[in-house]
Amino acid sequence: MRAAFFGPEATFTDIAVQSVFPDARRIAYRTIPECLEAVKEKQVDMAVVPLENALEGSVNLTVDYLYHEDLPPIRAEIVVPIEQHFMVHPENVAEWRKTEKIVSHSHALAQCHKFLHREFKHAAVEQMGSTAAAAKYVSEHPELKWAAIANEMAAELYGLEIVKRSIHDYPFNHTRFIVLAYNKLEIQKAPSFQKSTIMITLPTDKAGSLHQVLSAFAWREINLSKLESRPLKTGLGNYFFMIDLNHSLDEKLVRFSLEEIRALGCTVKELGSYCRYMAE
Numbered sequence: 001m002r003a004a005f006f007g008p009e010a011t012f013t014d015i016a017v018q019s020v021f022p023d024a025r026r027i028a029y030r031t032i033p034e035c036l037e038a039v040k041e042k043q044v045d046m047a048v049v050p051l052e053n054a055l056e057g058s059v060n061l062t063v064d065y066l067y068h069e070d071l072p073p074i075r076a077e078i079v080v081p082i083e084q085h086f087m088v089h090p091e092n093v094a095e096w097r098k099t100e101k102i103v104s105h106s107h108a109l110a111q112c113h114k115f116l117h118r119e120f121k122h123a124a125v126e127q128m129g130s131t132a133a134a135a136k137y138v139s140e141h142p143e144l145k146w147a148a149i150a151n152e153m154a155a156e157l158y159g160l161e162i163v164k165r166s167i168h169d170y171p172f173n174h175t176r177f178i179v180l181a182y183n184k185l186e187i188q189k190a191p192s193f194q195k196s197t198i199m200i201t202l203p204t205d206k207a208g209s210l211h212q213v214l215s216a217f218a219w220r221e222i223n224l225s226k227l228e229s230r231p232l233k234t235g236l237g238n239y240f241f242m243i244d245l246n247h248s249l250d251e252k253l254v255r256f257s258l259e260e261i262r263a264l265g266c267t268v269k270e271l272g273s274y275c276r277y278m279a280e
């Protein structure tokens with residue numbers, strides 16, 4: 001099994017892949033779109049990308065790709081606990097408090113915003129492609145007084161020294177990663193529960209349409225665990241809605257509700273029914 005993941009090696013996405021697909025041949029891609037294109041064009045068997053972080057919310061790039069592109073279905077969701085650490089090159093350990101620039105993925109920087117504001121007011125902050133890309137860059141540039149925010153695996157792999165552990169601002173920090181594949185996947189781990197994701201576009205300027213959509217689920221007692229709007233990119237005030245259901249799309253009542261929602265003039269994109277797996 002070839003698994004494309006948002007790399008380089010030792011990103012949180014890599015941890016997600018290794019926790020559920022220990023035998024997969026992991027192929028790192030530099031960006032989320034490159035991972036998704038790889039699975040779409042069948043260069044790999046699956047792609048694993050981040051979808052949502054408990055502190056920072058959705059990864060908009062992933063959500064937009066799911067809506068605008070024709071991709072394989074979501075086959076699994078992996079939830080990974082996120083511990084962000086502050087790390088420097090071994091040559092710069094003694095002077096780590098004098099760090100001049102801190103680099104990481106935008107989500108990771110945001111998860112540590114209070115820490116950075118409190119402890120490194122005067123340091124510059126710069127986004128990099130991923131947490132591991134930032135760690136790799138810092139390891140290759142000992143001459144710079146730079147630090148990376150990344151995980152323990154990245155510190156070990158790229159030979160950096162963790163000088164401050166667990167610097168994320170809130171303790172409950174988890175990220176959801178999704179696995180997209182054309183074929184059903186063999187997963188050895190026990191799942192925690194089944195769910196589905198859909199995307200809905202409402203008919204233009206029809207009063208009460210969102211209420212009607214939610215009613216179609218509510219009176220059938222279909223449990224929703226997420227509802228989020230994203231711009232359609234066709235003008236201000238135009239949105240699509242991403243909805244997670246704690247049910248399979250094969251359940252009769254779910255099928256009936258989607259039929260009703262379509263009859264109301266909405267467009268429904270079904271992204272898949274899948275199980276959640278915990279990385280711990």
Ligand SMILES: O=C(O)C(=O)C[C@]1(C(=O)O)C=C[C@@H](O)C=C1
Nearest residue numbers: 011012013050105107130131175
């Ligand atoms: O940069 C990484 O390590 C990733 O896997 C990406 C990502 C994200 O997109 O949110 C994943 C988990 C963490 O929340 C920070 C970054």
